[in-house]
Amino acid sequence: MYLIIGASLAGAKAAQTLREEGYTGRLVMVGEETVRPYERPPLSKGYLSGKEPQEKAFVHDAGWYSEHDVELILGRRATHLDTAAHTVTLDGVDELHYEKLLLATGSRVRTLDLPGMDNHGIRYLRTMDEAEALLASLRTGATWW
Ligand SMILES: Cc1cc2nc3c(=O)[nH]c(=O)nc-3n(C[C@H](O)[C@H](O)[C@H](O)COP(=O)(O)OP(=O)(O)OC[C@H]3O[C@@H](n4cnc5c(N)ncnc54)[C@H](O)[C@@H]3O)c2cc1C
Known part of the structure; x- marks a missing residue:
């Protein structure tokens, strides 16, 4: 089994390339977000402006994932990797055995440790959920501070 940890742009494109280049084995992608892979640039552009x-x-x-026999495991976090045993543990519980592993875990938001950062209305923009919440606030003209 080919296991991809991180279900975002890099992971999804790697899965696509594997299929396009003839990999026919079991292909599993694990991501901690609950939505299928998406691109982040629109979150601060077309989507946020309400145009896209x-x-x-x-x-x-x-439908692409089932059509290409790519198993998507969403809402699960890889918490342990054992390269000797070729296993990845999800949420400290379930163990997946892999032959090949790709870590496409990207980056994460860097929070600021400054006075006032816990005030209501301070927002970060990295995920689709955060973009949705921000857009909803913009639409209602909510005051955040
Ligand atoms: C708002 C915004 C706008 C951007 N605009 C631009 C732009 O205009 N131009 C540009 O070039 N770039 C832009 N970027 C950057 C671009 O989106 C990133 O370079 C790109 O998302 C990287 O993709 P990735 O798949 O490597 O990683 P990521 O998008 O970081 O995805 C990694 C995924 O792995 C998951 N993951 C991490 N650890 C685990 C784990 N242990 N178990 C399971 N899953 C895990 C994460 O939840 C995440 O879904 C923007 C980014 C943001 C946030």
Whole structure:
């Protein structure tokens, strides 16, 4: 089994390339976010301005994964890697055995440790959920501070 940890742009494109280049074995992608892989640039551009639907941000159509026999395990976090045993543990519980492993875990938001950062209205923008919440606030003209 080819296991990809990180279900975002890099992971989804790697899965696509594997299939395009003839890999026919079991292909599993694990991501801690609960939505299928999407691109982040629209979150601060077309989607946030309300000009583009959320659907445009997704790397592939919802059906692409089953059509290409790519198993998506979403909402699960890889918490342990044992390279000797070739296993990855999800959420400290379930163990997946892999032959090949790709870590496509990207980056994470760097929070600021400054006075006032716990005030209501301080927002970070990295995920689709955060973009959705920000857009909703912009639409209602909410005051955040
Ligand atoms: C708002 C915004 C706007 C951007 N605009 C631009 C732009 O205009 N131009 C540009 O070039 N770049 C832009 N970027 C940067 C670009 O989005 C990133 O370079 C790109 O997302 C990197 O993709 P990735 O798949 O490597 O990693 P990421 O997008 O970081 O995805 C990694 C995924 O792995 C998951 N993950 C991490 N650890 C684990 C784990 N242990 N178990 C399971 N899953 C895990 C994460 O939840 C995440 O979904 C922007 C980024 C943001 C946030």
